[in-house]
Amino acid sequence: MGRLIYAADDEENIRKLIQSFLEKEGYEVLTFGDGEALLSAFREKPSDLVVLDIMMPGRDGFAITQEIRSISRVPIIILTAKTSDADFIAGITLGSDDYMTKPFSPMALVMKIRAMFRRVELDREDQGAQQSVFLDIVIENQKKEVKVKGRTVDLAPNEYSLLKYLVDNQHRAVSRDELLDKVWGYATAVETRVTDDTMKRLRKKISDSDAQIETVWGFGFRLRKRDS
Numbered sequence: 001m002g003r004l005i006y007a008a009d010d011e012e013n014i015r016k017l018i019q020s021f022l023e024k025e026g027y028e029v030l031t032f033g034d035g036e037a038l039l040s041a042f043r044e045k046p047s048d049l050v051v052l053d054i055m056m057p058g059r060d061g062f063a064i065t066q067e068i069r070s071i072s073r074v075p076i077i078i079l080t081a082k083t084s085d086a087d088f089i090a091g092i093t094l095g096s097d098d099y100m101t102k103p104f105s106p107m108a109l110v111m112k113i114r115a116m117f118r119r120v121e122l123d124r125e126d127q128g129a130q131q132s133v134f135l136d137i138v139i140e141n142q143k144k145e146v147k148v149k150g151r152t153v154d155l156a157p158n159e160y161s162l163l164k165y166l167v168d169n170q171h172r173a174v175s176r177d178e179l180l181d182k183v184w185g186y187a188t189a190v191e192t193r194v195t196d197d198t199m200k201r202l203r204k205k206i207s208d209s210d211a212q213i214e215t216v217w218g219f220g221f222r223l224r225k226r227d228s
Contacts, residue, residue: 003117004045007029008050009031033057035058049117065095080101132164137206154205212224
């Protein structure tokens with residue numbers, strides 16, 4: 001049996017399209033006409049990934065994302081006709097891992113999902129080392145817990161993956177393209193925006209650390225000791 005994916009959209013044709021393409025890839029797919037039904041199913045049996053529309057009957061996809069994120073780190077993709085920056089930022093801030101706008105390419109969705117599952121597998125392989133450390137930043141790999149100066153920092157999944165990749169590659173600068181490939185799977189315009197917003201929020205959350213994320217202009221980022 002393949003990985004289990006839940007998808008919620010109030011448009012039946014969209015649900016059928018998602019289900020058809022993902023089942024051809026070998027995934028087990030259950031679809032729902034609203035977020036509440038998906039959330040109820042998730043509480044009973046968590047899926048391996050969630051695809052959520054924003055505008056649905058009952059609570060919207062943002063609210064459902066927040067509910068799921070409070071109990072699980074499952075990858076979440078927001079799928080919506082909304083394209084404003086405010087909607088984009090809201091979806092990422094509440095804990096979704098990626099954002100696709102309608103009309104969308106079913107194969108692009110498949111590629112994103114493949115990349116997310118590949119990242120999950122890499123995270124599991126990395127858990128052989130108990131900790132990843134840079135100055136006062138300590139990452140407990142098995143718990144996926146981050147501490148700065150002994151204080152636990154609450155990070156969204158992509159914030160965690162981004163910080164861990166920088167810590168694990170602390171002796172060199174990491175290019176933007178490499179981050180897009182290793183954290184999000186592959187580079188698109190949307191994912192560039194996701195990276196910029198994720199980096200901004202991550203920097204704010206570790207602002208009291210002795211470490212800082214430095215921008216290497218025209219290339220990418222690196223961790224360094226903060227100037228006193």
